[in-house]
Every structure is written in structure tokens, then in C-alpha cells.
Amino acid sequence: MRRLLSVTEARPPAAAFATERAWRLNPQVALRDEAFGALAYHYGNRRLVFLKSRLLVDLVSSLGEYPSAAEAIGALVPEGRRASYERALARLAASEVIDVR
Amino acid sequence: MSADLAPLPLKEQFTRGLDAPICLTWELTYACNLACVHCLSSSGRRDPGELTPEEARGIVDDMVDMKVFYVNIGGGEPMLRPDFFDLVSYAVGRKVGVKFSTNGTRLTARRAEQLAALDYLDVQISIDGATAATNDAVRGEGSFAAARRAMDHLAAAGFGPFKISVVVTRQNVEELDALAAIADSYGAQLRLTRLRPSGRAVDSWEALHPTAAQQRTLYHWLVERPGVLTGDSFFHLSALGEPLDGLNLCGAGRVVCLIDPVGDVYACPFVIDRQFLAGNVRHPGGFPTVWRTSALFTSLREPQSAGACASCGSFDACQGGCMAAKFFTGLPLDGPDPECVHGHGEAALAARGERPQAVLGHSKVHRDGTPVPVPTPVRFRSPARA
Numbered sequence: 001m002r003r004l005l006s007v008t009e010a011r012p013p014a015a016a017f018a019t020e021r022a023w024r025l026n027p028q029v030a031l032r033d034e035a036f037g038a039l040a041y042h043y044g045n046r047r048l049v050f051l052k053s054r055l056l057v058d059l060v061s062s063l064g065e066y067p068s069a070a071e072a073i074g075a076l077v078p079e080g081r082r083a084s085y086e087r088a089l090a091r092l093a094a095s096e097v098i099d100v101r
Numbered sequence: 102m103s104a105d106l107a108p109l110p111l112k113e114q115f116t117r118g119l120d121a122p123i124c125l126t127w128e129l130t131y132a133c134n135l136a137c138v139h140c141l142s143s144s145g146r147r148d149p150g151e152l153t154p155e156e157a158r159g160i161v162d163d164m165v166d167m168k169v170f171y172v173n174i175g176g177g178e179p180m181l182r183p184d185f186f187d188l189v190s191y192a193v194g195r196k197v198g199v200k201f202s203t204n205g206t207r208l209t210a211r212r213a214e215q216l217a218a219l220d221y222l223d224v225q226i227s228i229d230g231a232t233a234a235t236n237d238a239v240r241g242e243g244s245f246a247a248a249r250r251a252m253d254h255l256a257a258a259g260f261g262p263f264k265i266s267v268v269v270t271r272q273n274v275e276e277l278d279a280l281a282a283i284a285d286s287y288g289a290q291l292r293l294t295r296l297r298p299s300g301r302a303v304d305s306w307e308a309l310h311p312t313a314a315q316q317r318t319l320y321h322w323l324v325e326r327p328g329v330l331t332g333d334s335f336f337h338l339s340a341l342g343e344p345l346d347g348l349n350l351c352g353a354g355r356v357v358c359l360i361d362p363v364g365d366v367y368a369c370p371f372v373i374d375r376q377f378l379a380g381n382v383r384h385p386g387g388f389p390t391v392w393r394t395s396a397l398f399t400s401l402r403e404p405q406s407a408g409a410c411a412s413c414g415s416f417d418a419c420q421g422g423c424m425a426a427k428f429f430t431g432l433p434l435d436g437p438d439p440e441c442v443h444g445h446g447e448a449a450l451a452a453r454g455e456r457p458q459a460v461l462g463h464s465k466v467h468r469d470g471t472p473v474p475v476p477t478p479v480r481f482r483s484p485a486r487a
Binding site for chain 2: 030032034035036039041043046048050052
């Protein structure tokens with residue numbers, strides 16, 4: 001898998017993403033399910049992000065139920081693919097689709 | 102669309118269409134107090150069949166049901182619609198974000214304060230030059246000053262980062278830095294879009310569209326400034342190198358469409374022509390049925406022939422360019438864009454047959470039906486050689 005998501009409009013500055021912290025889907029973000037995954041729209045920064053796999057959508061939607069992002073990844077993502085999902089979450093943190101709770 | 106489909110590249114998914122548009126343009130009225138020479142909807146006169154306030158709110162309800170996150174509102178001049186504020190308030194109240202484009206003439210200090218009080222609202226003020234001379238030649242005498250007053254009102258009202266929207270032309274392409282400076286001075290975002298030969302620009306495109314050298318300058322200018330918004334409109338330039346930010350595909354009828362003031366649904370905002378009319382929101386089933394089942398949109402979502410572009414190494418980058426640009430310059434839809442960066446468009450233009458005639462559209466007319474001349478003839482200047 002090349003990239004798990006793509007971001008339209010201006011690229012956000014990189015923000016710190018710490019896997020040991022507790023994250024959640026940002027309450028300002030709405031998801032719309034699509035065959036490829038989902039569209040995510042942030043009503044605050046007006047950014048539209050494409051989540052390019054069903055698993056990423058599940059991961060993002062259930063982050064709030066786990067004490068840390070690392071535990072969510074561990075529970076939901078098969079072992080060989082965890083690094084790419086961690087990178088995807090880091091980019092989603094940078095575009096504020098997910099935030100620390 | 103089924104979630105069980107074998108995964109396809111995102112671009113391919115988009116070209117096959119989504120259950121709902123990502124981005125919808127909604128022109129609220131054909132009424133306009135300006136008469137820009139490149140108006141893509143040939144606006145001027147209000148159409149007596151305009152959607153009623155009740156019908157307009159019904160469209161917002163459809164967007165809520167379809168999870169359309171935001172709508173681009175334009176016209177004509179949307180602020181001329183008497184129910185403009187009611188409708189915008191209704192939409193943002195239902196969490197359908199609104200980005201609206203205005204010439205700013207009706208954006209008074211009081212209106213700016215009302216706008217600043219709304220969430221999920223973006224305002225785009227249109228200017229087509231960094232000076233009154235360049236802008237007013239296209240948009241009409243006094244239109245630059247009016248737009249700047251509107252920007253001043255938004256700034257004074259604390260609206261926050263509004264957008265300044267510019268159609269790139271041969272005459273203003275040298276003013277891009279100055280336009281960026283105007284945006285910076287307000288803390289605003291600059292948004293550049295491509296001139297299409299649609300509406301009244303059927304007649305003015307030849308004089309206004311950037312030269313090949315200017316297009317290359319524009320491409321590099323944009324690559325260096327990822328913060329400048331483009332509405333994905335310059336994807337034909339992606340054949341020059343690294344793709345520009347955005348989807349880089351023609352989304353007409355697949356991920357975008359246009360609802361016009363009388364409820365007609367077109368494949369995109371730049372093809373207001375019967376050939377690209379998918380249906381009307383007043384028909385049974387309304388907008389969702391037009392989007393999902395119209396014959397036109399269904400055919401646009403089928404694999405398209407690359408035609409004369411099939412053997413070109415840049416086809417993956419530019420996808421043959423803009424359907425509207427081809428249609429209104431009389432080029433085949435499966436051939437090169439008239440502004441193809443490899444020059445294939447120029448050859449095609451030289452060889453073309455008949456092109457669509459300029460239609461009167463909603464341009465203002467005298468009582469006897471003859472057109473009121475657009476009052477701002479383009480001043481021809483020698484094209485800049487970048």
C-alpha cells in the first residue's frame with residue numbers, strides 16, 4: 001500500500017504524534033463512508049481528507065475506546081502493517097482529524 | 102457502490118463516481134449587477150423560474166441526507182437573492198458548510214458582521230487583477246474598489262481568513278505576486294482558478310487565456326506556493342512535472358456537479374449547456390435521483406476513451422484536461438485540452454470545425470430582446486512573453 005490517505009488543499013505542518021497517548025476522532029470531523037474507505041471533513045480547518053482503507057476508518061473511529069494509539073493499533077491492525085498505519089495516524093494528527101483526548 | 106469491490110486506486114474510484122458529490126456548486130441566481138466579460142454562466146437577469154426559498158431549503162435537506170459536507174454557492178451575484186442570509190443560515194445550521202463567491206458590491210459593514218457571526222462559512226471575494234485597471238477591464242468600472250471595500254468590511258468585522266478568488270488571465274498573470282501581497286495584507290487566502298471558455302468567455306477566451314509561456318510560469322509559481330488554493334482547476338498543468346496538489350482529474354458528474362438557479366443539474370459549473378444537463382431537482386426523486394441515476398452522469402462514470410491523447414506520455418498526469426474547455430472551443434472531448442502544455446491543443450484548434458456559438462444565456466437584454474452590450478470591453482494589450 002503506497003499511501004493510506006491523501007490530503008487536499010494546503011499541507012499541514014507536522015504535529016507531534018505520540019502513540020502512547022490517548023487519541024480520538026476529532027469531534028469537529030465528520031466521516032462519510034465510501035467504497036475505498038471514507039471521506040473525512042474537518043469543519044474547523046475545512047480540510048477534506050480521504051481515508052483510503054476500511055481498516056483505517058475502523059481504527060480512527062475506535063481510537064477513543066483505547067487508552068493509547070499504540071493499543072488501538074495493536075488490537076486492530078495485523079502485525080506487518082502497523083508501521084504504515086502509525087504513519088497514517090501521524091498525518092491525521094497533523095491535519096487535526098484526530099486529536100489528543 | 103458496494104464496499105466489497107476490489108480495492109481500486111483512489112483516482113479510479115472517483116472516476117467511477119461516488120454515491121454523493123464531494124463538492125457541489127450551487128448557483129443561487131442568474132441576477133447580477135456586474136457583467137464580467139468572462140462570466141461562465143452569462144449572468145445578468147434573474148430567471149423568473151428561480152427556485153423558491155422552500156425549494157432551496159429542500160436542496161439543503163438533500164445535502165444533509167447525502168452527507169455533502171459543504172456547498173460552493175455562486176451565481177450571478179448570490180447576495181442579490183432576497184433570502185440569501187436565511188438560506189445560508191439554514192445550511193450552516195444543518196452543518197452543510199457554505200463557501201460563497203461574491204463580487205462584494207452588497208457586502209456592507211453590517212452584512213460583514215452578520216457573516217462573521219456564522220460558523221462553517223467561507224467567503225470568496227472575486228477580483229481579477231491586483232489593480233483597478235486590470236480588474237475593471239474584465240469585471241467593470243468600479244468593481245475593484247467595491248471588492249476592496251468588501252474586504253475591508255470583513256477585516257473590520259473580524260471575519261478571519263476570507264478568500265480572494267482570481268481567475269488567471271493573460272492580463273493578470275504578471276500580478277500574481279501583487280495579488281498574494283493583497284491577500285497577505287488581510288490575512289486572507291489567495292485562490293486562483295482557471296479561465297474556462299464558458300458562458301460569455303466563449304467570446305473573450307481568445308483574448309484572455311494565458312499564453313503557453315505564462316502557463317509554465319503559473320505552474321512553477323503554484324508549485325512553490327502550496328498554500329495557494331486552486332480548486333483543483335489547473336490539473337492540465339500537472340503534465341509539466343510534479344502533479345499539483347489536489348485530485349488532478351475531471352470530476353464532472355463523478356465527484357462534482359452544478360445546480361443552477363432554476364434547479365437544472367449540470368455535470369460541472371463550466372458546462373452550462375443542454376448537452377451536459379443531467380436533470381432537474383424539481384423532478385420526482387429530486388437531486389439525489391439525478392445524481393445517482395441520470396443517463397448523463399452514468400455515462401460519465403464509465404471508462405472514457407483517451408482518444409488522440411492515448412499515446413501521450415503525459416495522459417496519466419493531465420487526463421486529457423478539461424471537458425468544458427474542449428467543448429466550448431469546439432474540440433473533440435477525447436482529444437487534447439486547448440491549453441495542452443505540449444502544444445497539441447493549438448494544433449487541434451487550428452484544425453477544428455465549428456465551435457459552439459456564444460449563447461445569450463441570462464445576459465441583460467433591451468426591451469426589444471437585443472443584447473445589452475457588456476459594458477467593459479477587454480482592453481487588448483500585447484501578450485506578455487514570460
